[in-house]
Structures are given as C-alpha cells and as structure tokens.
Amino acid sequence: MSGPQTTTHSPPRRRIAVMTSGGDAPGMNGAVRAVVRTAIANDCEAYAIYEGYDGLVKGVDKKGNEMIKKMEFDDVRGFLGVGGTKIGTARCKEFRERAGRLRAAKNMIQKGIDALIICGGDGSLTGADLFREEWPGLLEELVKTGELSGNDIQPHKHLNIVGLVGSIDNDLSMTDATIGCYSSLERICRNVDDVYDTAASHQRAFVVEVMGRHCGWLALMAGLATGADYVFLPENPPPEDWQDKMGKIVETHRARGKRTTIVIVAEGAHDRNLQKIPAQEVTKFLAESLGLDARTTVLGHTQRGGVPCFYDRFLGTLQGAEAVKAVLDTTPETPSPVICMIENKIVRRPLLEAVKQTKEVAKAIESKDFGRAMSLRDAEFEEYMKVFNIIAGTGTENIKLPEEKRLRIGIIHVGAPAGGFNAATRAAVAYCLARGHTPVALHNGFPGLIRHHSDKPIGSVRDIDWLDAESWVNLGGSEIGTNRGLPSEDLETVAMVFKEYNIQALFLIGGFEAFTALSELRTSRQYYSAFKIPMTILPGTVSNNVPGTEYSIGSDTSLNALIQYCDTCRQSASSSRRRVFIIETQGGESGYLATLAGLSIGALAVYTPEEGIGIDMIKRDIDHLREVFAADKGKARAGKIILVNEKASKTYDVKTIKGIIDEEAKGRFESRWNVPGHWQQGTTPSPMDRVRAARFGVRSIEHLESFGGKSKDDIDEDPMSATVIGIKGAKVLLSPMEVVEKRETNWKLRRPKNEYWLGLKDMVDELSGRPYKRAEH
Numbered sequence: 139m140s141g142p143q144t145t146t147h148s149p150p151r152r153r154i155a156v157m158t159s160g161g162d163a164p165g166m167n168g169a170v171r172a173v174v175r176t177a178i179a180n181d182c183e184a185y186a187i188y189e190g191y192d193g194l195v196k197g198v199d200k201k202g203n204e205m206i207k208k209m210e211f212d213d214v215r216g217f218l219g220v221g222g223t224k225i226g227t228a229r230c231k232e233f234r235e236r237a238g239r240l241r242a243a244k245n246m247i248q249k250g251i252d253a254l255i256i257c258g259g260d261g262s263l264t265g266a267d268l269f270r271e272e273w274p275g276l277l278e279e280l281v282k283t284g285e286l287s288g289n290d291i292q293p294h295k296h297l298n299i300v301g302l303v304g305s306i307d308n309d310l311s312m313t314d315a316t317i318g319c320y321s322s323l324e325r326i327c328r329n330v331d332d333v334y335d336t337a338a339s340h341q342r343a344f345v346v347e348v349m350g351r352h353c354g355w356l357a358l359m360a361g362l363a364t365g366a367d368y369v370f371l372p373e374n375p376p377p378e379d380w381q382d383k384m385g386k387i388v389e390t391h392r393a394r395g396k397r398t399t400i401v402i403v404a405e406g407a408h409d410r411n412l413q414k415i416p417a418q419e420v421t422k423f424l425a426e427s428l429g430l431d432a433r434t435t436v437l438g439h440t441q442r443g444g445v446p447c448f449y450d451r452f453l454g455t456l457q458g459a460e461a462v463k464a465v466l467d468t469t470p471e472t473p474s475p476v477i478c479m480i481e482n483k484i485v486r487r488p489l490l491e492a493v494k495q496t497k498e499v500a501k502a503i504e505s506k507d508f509g510r511a512m513s514l515r516d517a518e519f520e521e522y523m524k525v526f527n528i529i530a531g532t533g534t535e536n537i538k539l540p541e542e543k544r545l546r547i548g549i550i551h552v553g554a555p556a557g558g559f560n561a562a563t564r565a566a567v568a569y570c571l572a573r574g575h576t577p578v579a580l581h582n583g584f585p586g587l588i589r590h591h592s593d594k595p596i597g598s599v600r601d602i603d604w605l606d607a608e609s610w611v612n613l614g615g616s617e618i619g620t621n622r623g624l625p626s627e628d629l630e631t632v633a634m635v636f637k638e639y640n641i642q643a644l645f646l647i648g649g650f651e652a653f654t655a656l657s658e659l660r661t662s663r664q665y666y667s668a669f670k671i672p673m674t675i676l677p678g679t680v681s682n683n684v685p686g687t688e689y690s691i692g693s694d695t696s697l698n699a700l701i702q703y704c705d706t707c708r709q710s711a712s713s714s715r716r717r718v719f720i721i722e723t724q725g726g727e728s729g730y731l732a733t734l735a736g737l738s739i740g741a742l743a744v745y746t747p748e749e750g751i752g753i754d755m756i757k758r759d760i761d762h763l764r765e766v767f768a769a770d771k772g773k774a775r776a777g778k779i780i781l782v783n784e785k786a787s788k789t790y791d792v793k794t795i796k797g798i799i800d801e802e803a804k805g806r807f808e809s810r811w812n813v814p815g816h817w818q819q820g821t822t823p824s825p826m827d828r829v830r831a832a833r834f835g836v837r838s839i840e841h842l843e844s845f846g847g848k849s850k851d852d853i854d855e856d857p858m859s860a861t862v863i864g865i866k867g868a869k870v871l872l873s874p875m876e877v878v879e880k881r882e883t884n885w886k887l888r889r890p891k892n893e894y895w896l897g898l899k900d901m902v903d904e905l906s907g908r909p910y911k912r913a914e915h
C-alpha cells in the first residue's frame with residue numbers, strides 16, 4: 139500500500155511515521171505495531187519508514203519501491219512475536235550530512251508527514267533531534283531552491299520527534315530498560331545455564347563474553363542471574379590486581395565445594411588503565427594460575443535475535459502507544475521526548491538530555507572517572523552491582539555486623555511456587571552470611587513447622603549452608619519446600635517453634651497466602667510474643683495479585699510460558715486457517731496474567747474476573763471474529779486467541795464458550811479450547827524474576843536487620859516491623875502491612891483494591907481492533 143503521490147496542502151488527518159534505526163532489537167516490531175494501530179485508533183494516518191534513515195533519505199529503493207509506506211491496521215498483523223525489525227534498519231551515512239537530511243525533509247513533506255517516532259539507540263536519537271532542530275532551515279532551503287512551494291511547507295512548519303529506545307545493551311540513561319534488553323539477557327542466561335551444566339559435570343571454568351561496549355548491564359545482570367563468580371564491566375573495571383582478586387574469590391568458592399566457575403566479560407571490558415581485558419586472557423589466567431580446566435565462550439550475534447520475550451513485547455507496545463500520545467500532546471515549545479520506563483512506570487524524558495547523559499558515561503570511562511560513569515547509570519544499576527558483590531563475595535570481607543546486631547533469620551515459602559523463590563532465598567542467604575546473620579530454613583511452609591512438633595518430628599528447621607543455596611540460582615520451584623497452609627492452623631505451635639529455634643526475624647516468600655500468613659502473625663502478636671519480630675514478605679506468585687506491589691516474582695516467568703503456549707497454539711492453526719483458540723489462564727480473581735499475556739500476544743479478546751463475561755460480550759466477539767475472518771481473504775493464516783481467566787465467570791468456562799462459538803460460527807470458522815494449567819508456572823525462572831528476586835531478597839534482609847538489638851515492645855509498636863516489599867509506580871519500597879491490609883486489600887476477592895494494570899485492558903482491545911464497548915452488565 140503506498141501513500142499519496144501528490145503534495146497534500148491540508149492533510150485531513152495527522153500523519154505519523156515510525157522508523158526503526160541502528161542495531162535491531164527484539165520488541166521493535168511490537169513498538170511499530172503499537173504506533174501504527176494507536177495512530178489509526180486516534181484518527182491519524184500511520185506510515186512506516188523502511189530501512190531506517192536510508193528510507194527517509196531515499197524515499198524509494200533501487201527497484202522503485204516506496205520506502206515510506208502508508209500502513210493499515212492489517213499491515214502489522216503478526217508483528218508482535220517476531221524478533222529483529224520487520225521494517226528493516228540500516229546505518230545511513232547520508233543522514234549524517236545536511237544534504238541527506240534535506241532530502242529526507244523533502245520526502246517527508248511530500249508525504250505530508252511531520253511527526254516521526256524513532257525506535258533506535260542513542261545515535262539514531264541524536265540524528266533525530268538534529269533533524270528537528272534543522273527542520274525550519276531545511277524547509278526554507280527547499281522553498282528557496284524551488285523544490286517545494288510555500289504552500290507545501292505551510293502546514294508542516296514544526297517537526298515532532300519522539301524517541302523510543304530500542305537497544306539490546308540497555309545503554310540509555312534515564313530509563314531502566316530499553317526495548318530488547320530482556321530478550322537478549324534471556325538468550326545469554328539460557329546459554330550460560332547450559333554451560334553451567336557441563337561446567338558442573340566436569341568441574342570446569344567458563345568465561346563467557348557478552349555484548350556491551352560501553353555498558354555492562356547485560357554482563358552484570360547475566361552474572362547475577364546465573365550465579366557467576368566474577369564479572370568484568372566497562373563502567374566499573376576491576377582493580378589493577380584483578381587476577382589476584384578474582385583468583386581469591388574463585389578459590390574460596392571452590393574450597394567451599396563449588397564445582398563450577400563462571401566469569402562473565404562484557405566485550406568492552408578493560409582495566410582501570412583502559413587496557414582491554416579480553417575473555418581469553420581471563421581464561422588463560424584461570425587455567426594457568428589456578429589450574430582449572432577453563433574454556434572461553436563468545437556468544438556473539440545470537441544475543442541480538444530471536445523471539446521477543448514477554449517484557450519486550452509489553453515494553454514495545456506500551457512505549458509505542460505512549461509515543462503516539464506524546465506526538466499528539468506535543469507543542470512546538472515542548473522539547474522532544476524519549477519514552478522511558480522507571481521500574482513499572484512509563485515516563486517521558488527530554489530526549490536530548492537522555493542522550494547527553496548516555497554520552498557522558500562513555501566520556502567518564504575514557505577519562506577514567508569510573509565513579510561518575512556508575513553514577514550516570516540509573517540507581518537500579520548501582521544497586522544490582524552491590525547485590526552481585528554481596529552474593530559473589532566481592533569486597534564483602536568487612537561488612538559483618540557486631541555480634542549483638544546479628545539475627546537468626548527464618549526463611550519460609552508459602553503457597554504455590556513461582557519462578558524466583560529460590561533465587562530470592564539464595565540472595566537472602568548470601569547476604570545473611572556476609573553480615574554474620576544465621577539464615578534458617580523453615581521447610582514446607584507453616585504446616586511443616588506445625589508437623590515439626592507432632593509425634594513424629596520431621597526436622598523442618600535447619601540452618602542453611604552457603605553451598606546449598608548457591609546452587610539454587612536458576613532452579614524453578616521451591617528448594618526449601620512450600621505449602622499453602624496458614625499459621626492459623628496452629629498458631630501456638632508456630633510460636634513455640636519460633637521460640638525454640640530463636641527465630642528473631644522472618645522473611646516470607648509467596649503469594650496471597652503468604653500475605654495472609656503475615657497478616658495473621660502480625661495480628662497475633664498480642665497473644666504470642668514470639669511474633670514480635672521484624673517480618674517482611676516478598677510477593678512471589680504467577681497471579682501477581684498481592685497487595686502492596688505491582689510486581690510479584692514469578693509473574694514474568696509465567697507470562698513468558700503463557701505467551702510461548704499461545705504462540706504455539708496460534709502457529710498450529712496456520713495450515714488450517716480460521717481457527718480461534720479459547721485459552722484458560724490462571725490468576726485467581728485477578729485478570730493480570732490474562733490481560734498482560736493478551737497485550738503481548740495480540741489476543742482478540744481477554745475475559746477477566748474484574749469485568750466478568752456476559753452473553754452479549756461473547757456474541758459481540760463472535761460477530762467480530764466473523765468480520766475478521768471474512769475480511770482476511772486468506773491472508774491471515776495464524777489462529778486467533780481469546781484468553782479467559784479461570785475465574786472470569788461461573789457460567790462461561792472455556793468449554794462452554796467454545797460450544798457457543800461453534801454453534802454461532804456456522805462452519806465459517808472453528809474453535810478449540812485449551813487449559814495450559816501448571817504450564818503457566820514455567821520451568822527455569824526468567825532472568826528478570828531472578829535478578830529482581832535477588833535484589834528484593836537483599837533489600838528485605840537489610841530492612842529486617844535494621845531492627846537488630848531492638849526490644850520486642852519497640853518492634854511491636856513500629857508499623858514498619860511487618861512489611862511487604864514491592865514496586866509501586868517508579869519506586870521500590872517496603873510498605874507497612876497494617877496500612878496495606880486496611881487500605882489496599884480486597885480480602886474477599888484476594889487481590890489489590892486498585893489494580894494498576896486495569897487501564898491496559900482497553901489497550902488490548904484497541905490494538906487488536908476489538909469493538910471494545912465495555913460489557914453493559
């Protein structure tokens with residue numbers, strides 16, 4: 139489909155173009171899809187610029203094909219699940235010159251486009267801002283030379299630029315995550331997990347080189363997620379005697395019984411004198427000086443490609459939609475924004491400043507000011523570095539607390555396991571040991587403790603050994619055992635066990651049951667002084683329905699598993715065509731899992747308990763399906779998906795919905811129902827769940843230890859002595875249970891009162907083209 143060939147003087151609709159530029163990154167396609175469909179939904183026209191700035195400058199390719207093409211709703215069908223960029227990217231020398239930008243401006247005016255959304259790295263965004271700055275001058279010149287008329291340029295005097303950061307390195311300042319970085323991290327971790335197994339079998343050492351010339355985000359996160367012994371990052375180089383330092387750590391770990399050594403090296407790693415540290419040199423040292431059977435693995439371009447993970451589809455989609463809104467909000471006075479993510483919040487930041495700060499990192503590294511380089515990265519990066527150092531034992535010799543401040547900290551898992559339970563426990567254990575606390579495993583949840591005191595004691599309380607916890611880094615499930623049972627089954631025995639084993643602080647990991655358990659312990663303090671201890675819960679559940687946080691560990695792993703399941707179903711229909719899958723998701727009374735999965739696979743509809751299901755709704759969706767299938771003319775070969783939360787309706791379960799659809803479809807299309815069930819817990823936890831579990835695990839113990847040495851009464855009176863840790867908007871924080879229980883909890887429906895993601899439901903509908911009038915019932 140090509141755009142209008144003649145110059146339009148007063149375009150009836152705003153025309154917004156989207157482009158991918160620089161290095162490709164998984165999730166870029168999701169961003170393009172979201173821009174195109176959100177633009178259309180907002181009564182604008184959408185254009186895609188093919189092959190980055192090259193397309194903008196040339197306008198047509200060698201074969202005469204348009205490189206600036208008008209996009210319709212269906213043109214981005216199937217984009218979400220595809221890696222790389224389907225509209226192409228290229229490096230373009232011409233755009234670096236004014237003459238190139240002049241041609242680009244002319245091409246844009248001829249198409250009536252004056253808003254450009256660019257998804258790329260800092261180079262692409264710099265070019266974009268320069269283009270905007272020069273725009274009035276470029277137009278003037280084009281009029282002067284007679285290439286355009288005054289009328290041509292009149293409606294387009296101002297160029298709108300909005301940046302989206304697509305980069306696997308996560309190297310832009312002012313955002314916590316760039317589109318593509320988590321897919322890349324996933325690929326790295328999968329590879330390192332694989333070499334970990336072979337390393338453990340042969341007691342080998344592996345040195346893995348990962349991408350990142352100026353940015354060590356991938357190396358650091360991969361190190362944290364895979365239990366590496368040492369990492370080399372460009373912004374925080376090792377001391378000059380790194381061989382000694384690394385050697386000592388590796389030897390200590392080996393002496394404690396570890397059978398593997400994993401070292402992650404960023405490709406841009408160097409020492410404090412900027413001398414490159416190649417992976418091979420590290421391998422050589424491990425082999426020659428430590429006598430290890432050491433190998434080098436360079437991951438190379440595998441890190442770039444592949445199917446985007448849940449988070450990148452989600453981020454690309456949210457950012458793409460936000461970029462269109464930013465275009466529509468921007469006035470000539472507003473500085474060009476770049477769309478960023480801070481923890482769980484989409485924000486707009488000034489593009490130029492973000493690029494400037496990013497470049498400063500490279501400059502700080504060049505001038506060996508590594509402290510500044512680290513400080514220019516976001517605060518999250520520094521915290522992850524600290525957590526890595528604690529877990530790996532780098533520079534933690536002197537952080538032990540005085541005897542009187544050390545605690546015996548009980549760790550307990552409650553409810554169904556989710557990805558990250560073990561990673562959080564491992565990090566908490568490592569932190570406890572570094573500080574001189576004693577981590578105590580309370581096995582098999584509260585029923586484990588209660589049975590511990592039965593006629594046949596089963597030994598449910600045990601101190602945790604470093605080596606045990608160390609090997610849990612990438613394991614799913616719960617290594618210390620978990621159970622849904624609550625303390626109220628026998629509060630007295632629980633209190634007795636706490637007393638007998640001198641449990642002085644409690645770290646709980648789990649979902650709504652764990653939240654309820656903590657509430658029970660807190661409110662029973664008046665009867666049992668054993669509970670007058672600091673207690674914190676780290677929410678961990680696939681349902682992500684724990685009040686006090688917008689994110690629970692395990693939910694990312696689950697969403698990855700679910701989208702993989704949906705992708706597979708959809709593909710299976712590609713030969714038969716015209717099939718709709720009705721898939722039941724977990725989530726309890728919360729539609730989070732269904733909605734977020736729906737957003738990242740492009741579900742035709744999502745049925746949630748919050749909204750319920752009505753016969754009118756099903757009927758409307760059947761009408762919609764009929765229209766979609768009738769209009770596809772054999773083009774859309776993949777199946778459609780409707781996601782149904784397990785508790786969305788008492789009447790309409792997936793089987794019933796399938797029956798209704800089959801009846802109404804009258805043979806024009808067919809349907810299948812599926813229940814992925816426990817598949818949704820995933821197997822290996824996702825890197826995001828692993829790293830966040832580690833970070834929150836350490837933060838939780840830090841908080842618990844702040845009560846060291848305080849009296850029971852002081853603890854009892856302090857609302858912060860029973861807390862839930864989580865992400866709220868742009869912040870990670872610990873909230874007092876008392877307040878969260880009272881103000882933020884819907885006890886009956888076991889979910890937060892205000893679910894932050896509810897607004898995303900409309901976005902799923904808008905992007906899938908569902909005529910999305912809310913159910914009237």
Ligand code: ADP
Pocket residue numbers: 159160161191228229230231233234235258259260261262263264265266268
């Ligand atoms: P990335 O966007 O991933 O950082 P590059 O730095 O290679 O990748 O930039 C991609 C393209 O953006 C370049 O090929 C060029 O066309 C354009 N570009 C980059 N920097 C500038 C600049 N300073 N001025 C104009 N265009 C630029």
